[in-house]
Amino acid sequence: MFQAISWALFVIIFLGVLIHMTVDLVGGKIRSKKSGELHRFWWCGWRKGLTCFSKFKRVALIVAVICLIVMFFTAFSGRLAADQLMTGYVLMIHVGTAPVFILCLLFLIVSWGYQCRLTDAEWKELLNRLKFKSTNPKGSLLVIKLTFWLAMILSVPVSMSMLASMFTIFGTHGQEVLFNIHQYTSLALVASAVIHIYLLLRNQYK
Amino acid sequence: MSLMLLTCFITQVRPAEKGKGLGDGHDGNRTSISHVITLYDEKDVEIKPTVSQPRPISMRNTCGKCHDYDAMASGWHFHSGSTNALSGRVGEPWVLTDTRIRTQIPISNRGWKGTYKPNDINLSAWKFLKQFSSHFPGGNYGEMEPSDDDDSADPEEFLRWPISGKYEINCLACHHADRKQNQSDAALQAARENYRWAATVASGLATVKGTASELDDFYDPETEYEIVTSYDKSRFDANNKVFLDIVRKPPSNRCYYCHSTQDLQTPGKDEWIHNEDVHLASGMSCADCHRNGVDHMISRGDIGPMENPHDSSAYLQAFDVKKVASYSCRGCHMGNPNAVNLSDKMGGHLGAPIPEHKGIPPIHFEKLSCTACHSGRLPGDKTSRVRTARIHKLGLHGRHAMNKQLPHVVTPVFAATANGKIAPHNMIWPSFWGLKTNDVVKPLPPDLVREIASDELGVETDNPERVNDWIELSKEQIGKVLKLIDDEYKSDSDEGEPEPEAVYVAAGSLFSLTDKGVVISATHKAAEPYKWPIAHDVRPASQSLGSNGNCADCHSQDSPFIFGSVEVDTPINPGEEQTVDMTEFGGLDPLYYQSFAFTFLFRPWMKVVVIFACVLIGLVLLLFALKGMDRIIKMAGKNK
Structure with a gap:
């Protein structure tokens, strides 16, 4: 079941991103900045004139993304390919990466949380979207911010579900529930992170 | 009216279902049936204690009057000698030991990997009985008298069988609740080759004087009376009937005679500190879990609701899997989702608590059997030893008591079972002289080795020095004996046939001679230790591995469960401590687990x-x- 849901979600996200990029390119909405304006590490969120703290924030983001990629591959590769759970060294790598990831997330939410607040315009846009009213999303960062918050919210059950299973609180059934919580919230976390990073890069490139 | 009466009469007096004995099955009344019965001898003649020279009881004729003897004979305890003996999960073998020639061979007719069939070492039914009848339920080999046209049978055996008689299934060994039932007496009679009398004497109904093994080959049991059966007349009523305290469900005390295990960490004077199985301590009996029907296919607890420990389809067909799975560890404690009735699905038989396993990730239940954490003695840095009733002939009292130490059964060895789960095992290291032909090793019968290499092995030496219970064997001795065996067999081999090579198996190695006569050792599957999974004694939950979320019971760098040492038992340098890492048996990568x-x-x-x-x-x-x-x-x- 989880394997099928995962496949379906990743295919939808991949196709969605592909279609979105194609529409952007065909519609001419993406125009690369002039040569020299882009830092050669623009895809890491780097740009010229960053303060020391800003650099540190970006390093934290890069580490978090690397950790997420590592955890994604260790957890999902076997599951997507053969519906196999992690065991052995793969599991050790996954578990070893997790604390680094959560610490990076902590740093990111503290350092970027303020920037990711919704502005008045974004609140209105959000409300309009909820009411299915047309909006003018030009230059809007609403989705980027929402995926940021969603990822942050999901990181708590993702972490706590596995942490709770390490204590003698839950029996076999509880452990299975915790594991299910972990895998489904992880799936949602990965999905929101992928969308967030895609939109972030798109915004960075424009 | 008369038609109704006739119908009622027919209904009342008709025997039990076709193919079943009158006494088999259950009419619904829970009262145990009083067995005040007439006894019959092997000629199907009623036994009267007052006649001169009464014969011993025949179980086939006495119990068989009401119960289907042949159906019982197909049961787990009684069919292993048959041609197509069920295999199933590996179990405790018979072990043929001869310490003088440094031999211990696991024997079973079930084809368990690592065991040898009695035929492989020329062990006829008669010889099998001589070796193993001290702890024998009867039937099986006990009734496999060679037929007159059996050319392969030893002529002497034709003469000895009629004198000793058949060792029929001893129903009383399990179902006689009377405390007078004494299997040690049966063993004594068996040691005297008084097989016909074993059950009678063990029941306490009679005493027997005379020893079949001392009688001449041409002794005629029909006309001569050197073996005298004297019944206890006070046990017979006026109708020559006897009350036998027969119970359908055997008391555990009856099972113990053949299925006891002595923990050698707490032997002798410290025996009192040893705890018994938690189920038995709580008032259960062996037969509460190890149940059976008339066919006596006793459930072994190895067929679980979710998985089966082997791929023997014949074995599974012999059981009603949906039912017996309800009496496995998982079936009782967690329920059997595949069961037919609802209560079996729910589990909790006899009040079995449903375990919560707090803090234990479910992956453990895929990798480990229940017994891994709950059964056997708690693992130490090095395996300890146990003695078992059948292998070490425990429970013989009086003059025929034995104090066998070999083979050393090491435990607990955490090894992978056939279904890949890790479970605790008992284990012995085979040790024998044999012949290797086309890379297949077969042991030589110990009698032959005694003949061939009596001097080299010091067979006749009085009170030889023993180290760690073994008479030490040097490589030089191995070389000499291998040479003697080679001389004996290479000269006998036919032209064109591959020449057998003399080998000695011990300590997990196969010893052989090079062309220059140098002794070399190599690994070989025939030298691998024989191990069988154990489920008892079950420890209480609080003494299980990982209880209270203590992961370090197994996941620490010096955990005996994973990093323990397994004793290698061998007559070669027996004083030296030789061990193998536990990880080898579990198929575990030590680096990963470190x-x-x-x-x-x-x-x-x-x-x-x-x-x-x-x-x-x-x-x-x-x-x-x-x-x-x-x-x-x-x-x-x-x-x-």
């Missing part, structure tokens, strides 16, 4: 880090959530 155990050192830190991070993230989220709430309230307030 690394994994290492990570547990950091687990408390990880918990602290993750809790700290999650709490802070939660607080930040709460802060912004409240801010968002504030905005919503303000927006709502503006809309008057």
Whole structure:
């Protein structure tokens, strides 16, 4: 079941991103900045004139993304390919990466949380979207911010579900529930992170 | 009216279902049936204690009057000698030991890997009985008298069988609840080759004078009376009937005679500190879980609701899997989802508690059997030893008592079972002289080795020195004996046939001679230790591995469960401590488990880090959530 849901979600996200990029390119909405304006590490969120703290924030983001990629591959590769759970060294790598990831997330939410607040315009846009009213999303960062918050919210059950299973609180059934919580919230976390990073890069490139 | 009466009469007096004995089955009344019965001898003649020279009881004729003897004979305890004996999960073998020639061979006719069939070492039914009848339920080999046209049979055996008689299934060995039932007496009679009398004497109904093994080959049991049976007349009533305290469900005390295990960490004077199985301590009996029907296919607890420990389809067909699975560990404690009736699905037979396994990730239940954490003695740095009733002939009292120490049964060995799960095992290291032909090793019958290499092995030496219970065997001796065996067999081999090579198996190695006569050793599957999974004694939950979430019971760098040492038992340098890593038997990568155990050192830190991070993230989220709430309230307030 989880394997099928995962496949379906990743295919939808991949196709969605592909279609979105194609529409952007065909519609001419993406125009690369002039040569020299882009830092050669623009895809890491780097740009010229960053303060020391800003650099540190970006390093934290890069580490978090690397950790997420590592955890994604260790957890999902076997599951997507053969519906196999992690065991052995793969599991050790996954578990070893997790604390680094959560610490990076902590740093990111503290350092970027303020920037990711919704502005008045974004609140209105959000409300309009909820009411299915047309909006003018030009230059809007609403989705980027929402995926940021969603990822942050999901990181708590993702972490706590596995942490709770390490204590003698839950029996076999509880452990299975915790594991299910972990895998489904992880799936949602990965999905929101992928969308967030895609939109972030798109915004960075424009 | 008369037709109705006739119908009622027919219904009442008709025997039990076709093919079943009158006494088999259950009419629904829970009262145990009083067995005040007439006894019959092997000629099917009623036994009267007052006649001169009464014969011993025949179970086939006495019990068989009401019960289907042949159906019982197909049961687990009684069919192993048949041609197509069921295999199933490996179990405790018979072990043929001869310490003088440093031999211990696991024997079973079930084809368990690592055992040899009696035929492989020329062990006829008669010889099998001579070796193993001290702990024998009767039937099986006990009734496999060679037929007159059996050319392969030893002529002497034709003469000895009629004197000793058949060792029929001894129903009383299990079902006689009378404390007078004494299997040690049966063993004594068996040692005297008084097989016909064994059950009678053990029941306490009669005493027997005379020893069949001392009688001449041409002794005629029909006309001569050197073996005298004297019944206890007070046990017979006026109708020559006897009350036997027969119970359908055998008391555990009856099972213990053949199925006891002595923990050698607490032997002798310290025996009192040893705890018994938690199920038995709580008042259960062996037969509460090991149940059977008339066919006596006693459930072994190895067929679980979710998985079966082997791929023997014939074995599974012999059981009603949906039913017996309900009496496995999992079936009782957690329920059998495949069961037919609802209560079996729910589990909790006889009040079995449903385990919570708090803090134990479910992956453990895929990798480990229940017994891995719950059964046997708690693992130490090195395996300990046990003695078992059948292998070490425990329970013989009086003059025929034995104090066998060999073979050394080492336990617990955490090894992978046929279904890949790790379970505790008992284990012996085979040790024997044999012949290797086309890379297939077969043991030589110990009698032959005694003949061939009597001097080299010191067979006749009085009170030889023993080290660690073994008479030490040097490589030089091995070389000499191998040479003698080679001389004996290479000269006998036919032209064109591959020449057999003399070999000696011990300590997990196969010893052989090079062309220059040098003794070399190599690994060989024939030298691998024989191990069988154990389920008893079950320890209480609080003494299980991992209880109270103590992961370090197994996941520490010096955990005996994974990194323990397994004793290698061998007559070669027996004084030296020789061990093998436990990981070899579980198929575990020691490097990985060392690394994994290492990570547990950091687990408390990880918990602290993750809790700290999650709490802070939660607080930040709460802060912004409240801010968002504030905005919503303000927006709502503006809309008057």
